[in-house]
Amino acid sequence: MPSSNGNGVSVPVIETKELWRVYRLGDQEIPALRGVNLTINPGSYIALKGRSGSGKTTLLNCLGGLDRPTKGTVRVSGQEIGTWNERQLTRWRRHQVGFIFQSLGLLPALSAYENVELMLRMIGADPKERRRRTLECLELVGLTKWADHRPYEMSGGQQQRVAVARALANSPRLILADEPTGELDSKTGREMLTLFGNIVREQNMTMLMATHDSLVDDYVDEVLHLRDGQIVTAQQFAEELEAGGAQNAKPSV
Ligand code: ADP
Numbered sequence: 572m573p574s575s576n577g578n579g580v581s582v583p584v585i586e587t588k589e590l591w592r593v594y595r596l597g598d599q600e601i602p603a604l605r606g607v608n609l610t611i612n613p614g615s616y617i618a619l620k621g622r623s624g625s626g627k628t629t630l631l632n633c634l635g636g637l638d639r640p641t642k643g644t645v646r647v648s649g650q651e652i653g654t655w656n657e658r659q660l661t662r663w664r665r666h667q668v669g670f671i672f673q674s675l676g677l678l679p680a681l682s683a684y685e686n687v688e689l690m691l692r693m694i695g696a697d698p699k700e701r702r703r704r705t706l707e708c709l710e711l712v713g714l715t716k717w718a719d720h721r722p723y724e725m726s727g728g729q730q731q732r733v734a735v736a737r738a739l740a741n742s743p744r745l746i747l748a749d750e751p752t753g754e755l756d757s758k759t760g761r762e763m764l765t766l767f768g769n770i771v772r773e774q775n776m777t778m779l780m781a782t783h784d785s786l787v788d789d790y791v792d793e794v795l796h797l798r799d800g801q802i803v804t805a806q807q808f809a810e811e812l813e814a815g816g817a818q819n820a821k822p823s824v
């Protein structure tokens with residue numbers, strides 16, 4: 572895992588240059604990302620804020636190799652992933668990235684333990700290591716006692732924790748989370764944001780979290796603002812919210 576270029580200078584976990592993603596719908600072009608320039612250093616806990624439709628999910632997908640840029644470059648830990656083929660991307664993703672989606676994607680027939688362990692099976696970890704890392708991840712999220720329970724036997728917050736443990740299983744350097752607190756009440760949401768902070772620091776990971784939850788400001792190292800597919804300053808972002816009035820300021824889901 573390259574974290575330094577050999578001269579002791581740390582390589583950004585994420586670096587995009589003039590990143591564009593244009594969707595085509597029939598003969599219509601929808602520019603979801605319009606020249607995003609972004610640098611994120613290792614060990615940071617970053618929130619990506621923006622209204623619904625501003626391009627948050629598209630950006631996370633391009634950074635995690637689930638989608639490909641139309642133009643521009645995406646480097647993750649120094650590797651330019653934007654040009655890789657599907658096979659390369661899949662392999663890289665399984666080993667290097669942890670995803671937490673809002674729709675958690677837990678398999679209902681599997682226990683918490685099995686949902687986490689599955690990720691380690693997919694990368695071919697040996698049985699002993701699978702068991703060790705699965706138990707470690709469940710402990711990190713405080714679910715040791717719930718290892719044998721299935722998702723439907725757990726609260727929303729606990730299910731979210733299983734999804735977090737699963738994202739950690741492959742020991743990724745980068746975790747991408749898409750509105751991870753969107754479905755949680757504010758107390759559970761705060762617990763989750765604290766947990767993410769602990770994970771970033773204790774596991775030496777980098778986390779980028781898309782959200783429009785105002786709670787996050789107290790927890791993260793930095794807030795990035797996305798507006799119409801472009802990164803803007805906090806001030807520009809605030810001005811738009813004011814200009815848009817109460818109706819626009821309220822995030823639509
Ligand atoms: P956010 O996550 O901030 O709500 P998205 O990244 O989902 O924003 O969407 C950004 C823009 O791109 C929106 O205008 C959305 O309608 C459009 N978009 C997203 N995915 C697709 C797609 N698969 N096909 C066409 N347009 C899309």
Ligand code: MG
Binds near residue numbers: 627628629749
């Ligand atoms: Mg989204």
